[in-house]
Amino acid sequence: MATSNFISAVTQALKEEMERDDGVFVLGEDVGAKGGVFRATEGLYEQFGELRVLDTPLAESAIAGVGIGAAMYGLRPVAEMQFADFMLPAVNQIISEAAKIRYRSNNDWDVPITVRAPYGGGIHGALYHSQSLEALFASTPGLKVVIPSTPYDVKGLLKAAIRDPDPVLFFEHKKAYRLIKGEVPEEDYTVPIGTADVKREGEDVTVMTYGLCVHFALEAAEKLEAEGISTHVLDLRTVYPLDHAAVVEAARHTGKILLVTEDNKEGSVLNEAAATIAENCLFDLDAPVERLAAPDVPAMPYASPLEKHYMMNTEKVEKAIRELAEF
Amino acid sequence: MIEDFPMQQIINEDGEIVDADALNDISTEKVKSFYYKMLCARMLDKKCVNLQRQGKIGTYVPYEGQEAAQIGSAVALEEGDWIFPTYRDHAATLTFGHSMRNLLLNWRGRPEGNVPPEGVNIFPPGIPIASQLLHATGAAWAEKKHGSDRVSLVYFGDGATSEGDFHEALNFGSVFNIPTIFFNQNNGYAISVPMERQMKTKTIAQKGLAYDMDCLRIDGNDVLAVFAATKASVDRARANQGPTLIEAVTWRYGAHTTADDASKYRDQNESETRRETTDPLLRVQRYLQTQNTWNEDWLKTIEEEITDEIETAIAEMEAYPEPDLRQLFDYVYDRPTWTIQEQVNQHLAVQGEE
Numbered sequence: 001m002a003t004s005n006f007i008s009a010v011t012q013a014l015k016e017e018m019e020r021d022d023g024v025f026v027l028g029e030d031v032g033a034k035g036g037v038f039r040a041t042e043g044l045y046e047q048f049g050e051l052r053v054l055d056t057p058l059a060e061s062a063i064a065g066v067g068i069g070a071a072m073y074g075l076r077p078v079a080e081m082q083f084a085d086f087m088l089p090a091v092n093q094i095i096s097e098a099a100k101i102r103y104r105s106n107n108d109w110d111v112p113i114t115v116r117a118p119y120g121g122g123i124h125g126a127l128y129h130s131q132s133l134e135a136l137f138a139s140t141p142g143l144k145v146v147i148p149s150t151p152y153d154v155k156g157l158l159k160a161a162i163r164d165p166d167p168v169l170f171f172e173h174k175k176a177y178r179l180i181k182g183e184v185p186e187e188d189y190t191v192p193i194g195t196a197d198v199k200r201e202g203e204d205v206t207v208m209t210y211g212l213c214v215h216f217a218l219e220a221a222e223k224l225e226a227e228g229i230s231t232h233v234l235d236l237r238t239v240y241p242l243d244h245a246a247v248v249e250a251a252r253h254t255g256k257i258l259l260v261t262e263d264n265k266e267g268s269v270l271n272e273a274a275a276t277i278a279e280n281c282l283f284d285l286d287a288p289v290e291r292l293a294a295p296d297v298p299a300m301p302y303a304s305p306l307e308k309h310y311m312m313n314t315e316k317v318e319k320a321i322r323e324l325a326e327f
Numbered sequence: 328m329i330e331d332f333p334m335q336q337i338i339n340e341d342g343e344i345v346d347a348d349a350l351n352d353i354s355t356e357k358v359k360s361f362y363y364k365m366l367c368a369r370m371l372d373k374k375c376v377n378l379q380r381q382g383k384i385g386t387y388v389p390y391e392g393q394e395a396a397q398i399g400s401a402v403a404l405e406e407g408d409w410i411f412p413t414y415r416d417h418a419a420t421l422t423f424g425h426s427m428r429n430l431l432l433n434w435r436g437r438p439e440g441n442v443p444p445e446g447v448n449i450f451p452p453g454i455p456i457a458s459q460l461l462h463a464t465g466a467a468w469a470e471k472k473h474g475s476d477r478v479s480l481v482y483f484g485d486g487a488t489s490e491g492d493f494h495e496a497l498n499f500g501s502v503f504n505i506p507t508i509f510f511n512q513n514n515g516y517a518i519s520v521p522m523e524r525q526m527k528t529k530t531i532a533q534k535g536l537a538y539d540m541d542c543l544r545i546d547g548n549d550v551l552a553v554f555a556a557t558k559a560s561v562d563r564a565r566a567n568q569g570p571t572l573i574e575a576v577t578w579r580y581g582a583h584t585t586a587d588d589a590s591k592y593r594d595q596n597e598s599e600t601r602r603e604t605t606d607p608l609l610r611v612q613r614y615l616q617t618q619n620t621w622n623e624d625w626l627k628t629i630e631e632e633i634t635d636e637i638e639t640a641i642a643e644m645e646a647y648p649e650p651d652l653r654q655l656f657d658y659v660y661d662r663p664t665w666t667i668q669e670q671v672n673q674h675l676a677v678q679g680e681e
Contacts, residue, residue, distance in 0.1 A: 025472075056499070057495070061458075062461055062492075065464070066465035066499055069461060069462035069463060070469040070472075072466055073469035073473075074469070092455055096455045096458065097462070103438070105451045109451070141666075165661035194664060244665070245665075
């Protein structure tokens with residue numbers, strides 16, 4: 001099996017889906033000749049031409065809205081938002097339109113669009129190139145919100161998103177793009193949307209997280225193994241709708257739960273996991289459910305020491321697991 | 328600038344011919360069919376206001392006064408084209424093939440009412456203002472990519488021109504030469520805010536200049552001018568000559584919705600005066616009278632025909648089964664996620680206990 005980095009898995013999934021289905025096309029800012037600011041669409045313009053790799057004007061609402069129109073026609077648009085931060089002008093199109101068109105047309109129209117967006121910090125991107133926006137969309141029925149952690153999941157989940165008959169938001173951690181590597185089969189496969197995945201089996205503490213933070217949890221678990229602490233890691237993968245059954249099972253498995261996100265603490269998607277555990281696992285818990293998250297400030301700071309402090313990392317996760325294990 | 332965008336007419340308020348050449352292409356039968364459609368739309372609209380007052384439908388959005396703009400434009404399209412209406416454009420959707428029963432069902436709060444007949448491309452009414460302009464642009468782009476000659480036509484009001492999506496759609500449409508007709512109905516007010524407070528420009532048509540787009544201003548109460556201008560724009564779009572911005576100047580007689588009182592922000596005498604001057608039906612009647620092709624018996628006959636059609640549609644609406652509670656959870660996704668399925672089970676259990 002070939003080893004691939006995170007962003008190559010994105011490109012591979014797009015390429016294979018565009019080869020498989022003529023209706024799949026990419027649109028966004030700088031996705032064409034440049035191949036995207038992160039190079040996610042590299043080579044696609046040359047292979048598929050400008051009608052299937054459409055460089056759009058700099059207007060996010062138009063990228064989403066035109067994509068919705070094309071999806072209603074029957075195409076399978078994959079819209080790239082250059083940074084998750086810049087999705088905000090498209091929120092009306094995503095929440096008011098894409099999420100509701102099937103419902104309000106009594107199933108007569110549908111919107112099989114995928115909206116990809118790089119999110120997250122740790123690359124010195126400052127306030128407007130580092131945001132985590134998943135919580136904004138994770139209470140909107142009609143949408144699915146996917147955040148993969150490994151190259152394997154990236155390929156399988158992005159393919160599943162493109163084939164999904166409903167709108168899917170697909171957030172990719174930009175620091176993971178070239179940092180995270182893993183095995184990616186060359187053959188065609190999908191990973192089901194809506195299912196969490198146990199990335200490591202353990203007995204003492206359960207960590208539930210998603211995206212880049214999964215790797216912090218796995219590294220911390222590795223280190224703690226030497227101390228005799230066994231860590232169970234559940235990768236949520238789809239943050240909306242959340243895989244409640246997997247959350248409950250993983251919570252009961254150890255009775256000690258650490259929820260980790262790079263997003264602000266208050267209102268993060270993890271709170272849904274916490275509420276689910278509260279509703280279902282009261283008598284299974286051996287410690288209070290703990291959340292490890294970013295400070296509740298408006299955005300990622302620019303100054304390096306502050307960014308470093310704001311960001312999630314292996315040490316923070318390790319410390320929190322250890323404290324829970326000792327509880 | 329307003330001089331560059333004269334309000335194009337074919338017949339004027341008195342029913343007199345202004346543009347005889349343009350009229351040559353439109354038969355008397357066609358004119359009479361326009362009148363029929365406008366009368367049908369008006370009678371339905373008046374009926375709907377009454378149905379709302381009786382509590383048989385929900386808050387209703389009247390279009391009385393705008394029949395020519397909607398019908399003249401919808402008639403200019405062909406089967407397979409797309410229309411993207413707002414909540415005030417059911418005269419257009421009715422003309423383009425939507426069923427009257429479904430139209431009424433929509434106002435009774437039923438999503439079934441948003442389903443057009445098979446193969447008729449009518450998007451559910453856009454509510455958030457201007458967002459549908461981008462959908463029309465995207466659907467027409469997809470048609471063009473596919474190599475077909477189908478076009479899209481999108482309706483929006485004067486207030487929508489202040490929204491970002493209006494400008495994003497015009498820009499996108501012009502950059503990619505997309506076959507979309509941006510059909511503006513300028514009825515003078517966005518709820519209570521008059522045009523002069525919505526924009527500094529004296530016309531909406533001129534906004535198309537910024538996008539290097541064909542743009543024109545027409546008398547939106549002259550159904551013949553609306554039809555001719557829209558048809559010409561549609562033909563250009565089909566011939567891959569790009570989008571057009573049309574400003575159809577019109578007037579709504581009534582309030583913004585049945586929940587609004589227009590007398591709070593404008594002089595309603597203006598509406599009463601306009602009923603005698605700029606009314607879209609009256610001018611066609613006057614025109615047909617000058618041509619000696621108007622017939623009171625014909626009017627009586629079609630009024631009866633339309634009354635029957637409306638009464639039948641209302642009876643069908645009223646006979647339509649009430650929604651089952653389960654319907655609340657229908658069609659959130661293609662296949663219900665576990666979250667939807669769990670709610671169905673919970674809510675049905677609650678219902679069972681009652």
